[in-house]
Amino acid sequence: MFTEELERLAEAGRPVLVTGATGYLGGHTVARLLGEGIATRVTIREESGRDQVLAALRQAGVDPAGKLSFVTASLDDDRGWPDAMDGVGHVLHLASPFPLTPPETEEELIRPARDGALRVLGAARAAGAARVVMTSSFAAVGYTVKEDNHYSEADWTDPDTEGLPAYHKSKTLAERAAWEYAADRGGIELTVVNPTGIFGPVLGDRPSASAGLVRAMLNGDMPVVPVMYFGVVDVRDVADLHLRAMLHPKAAGERFLGVGGPALSFWTMAGILRERYPAVADRLPARELTVEEMTERARTEPSLREAATLRGRVPVIDNTKARSLLGWEPRDTARTIVDTAESLFRLGLARPGTGAAEG
Incomplete structure (x- = not known):
């Protein structure tokens, strides 16, 4: 079923929009989409992003074959998003700030993560996109200690947990805001992937x-x-999980933990x-x-x-849902x-x- 859905998407020619394509997961996801013959549009903040994406594709051995396009858009600005979403069927929102060193204030991470997610959802809804698949993180699931240490998609990190790193808090608040937006506004399907360490x-x-x-x-x-x-979890498997979450009819409104x-x-x-x-x-x-x-x-x-x-x-992180519902095999x-x-x-x-x- 999944292979057939990929083939239909490729034949339809309607592009999939990917944010965060210059990142680790983004590069592999774009490579996978193009490898399946699917028209792919990526957002870049500046022109150098184009070269980064193309270099990653060359390294992955993938030829865009005329199916890759670029639009300039930033998570902190409304400009560019109408063009990015024009004619798009699905959106894979992978972009989110991830600093190598702790930020001076939590808000440096929380604001762009939360506001960026809402900006992407709003633009996708306005353009009539079918579904947004958002990359969250296990950081939003399992960093409030439970006595049994067992975690599933039903669990949430409490953003007020003592000592919680700013990144973990930003992912939690951004995902919460996205779910609230989808519930309050309607008109857009939201699915979230919560990978562990990639x-x-x-x-x-x-x-x-x-x-x-x-x-x-x-x-x-x-x-x-x-x-x-x-x-x-393997980055290639996280890319695969995003594609499955994008296409499976029953994935709408669901979270999926990604762990190998x-x-x-x-x-x-x-x-x-x-x-x-x-x-x-x-x-x-x-x-x-x-x-x-x-x-x-x-x-x-x-x-x-x-x-x-x-x-x-x-x-103990449970990946049963992704395996059973989506047929995911990490x-x-x-x-x-x-x-x-x-x-x-x-x-x-x-x-x-x-x-x-x-x-």
Whole structure:
């Protein structure tokens, strides 16, 4: 059924609009759409974004074949959005600010995430688009601690949770605002995808925050790691989940958690890399910090505060809904970590040892 829906969409010729196409998930999503022969329009904030998207497609081995177009539009400005939405059937709203360093104020993240989502929804509704699929995050689902540590689409992060990072709060408030808009205004179908940590092959020369963790391990920049468990999902599978959520009739009004399997820890991730790449084993993390050590170090190291707050809990993240309703089948998470490393070696972003990138 899904393959047939993709074929019908390609034959119809009505473009799918993608925001955030210059990002990690965006690049893979555009590559997947074009690979399926689907007309794709992407929004860019400035002209350099065009070159970034095209470079990612070349790296992915995808020829746009005349099916890719660009429109200049920004999440903080109404201009450009009517043109972006003109004739569009579906919208994949992937764009949202994700800083590499904590912002000075929460509002620097919350405002563009929330207002940008509402701007995209409003423009899509005005243009008569059928559905908007919005990328949220597990950050909006599972960062308020539950006693049983089990999380499904029914769960929400409380934005007032003590110590909640600004990014997590921004994703929660932006998604809440989007659902409220869709319920209050009507006239537009909304579906939300909530992925966990996204890993997998890197496109371009700037690894994402998650792929950057693998890079840091391989390059010897993480001698120790915190005891912290998190969900992992392959970027290619998240792109696939977005397409399934875009086309399935029963996906309207639903959230879908994107996770590849049981939660991993940094230490487990290092073990996967150690087994696969023994030539760089001496660079990989040598030790896992205890909860007590994290708590002490977090007083002066902001990067450890989230891990210290979680205190080593192991979340159980349920992907049953995406599997059963949409037929989604994610890759094995260990394979995803290895594929991330392979791409970093191939691009020269991580230093291989003797035989590090061999079969």
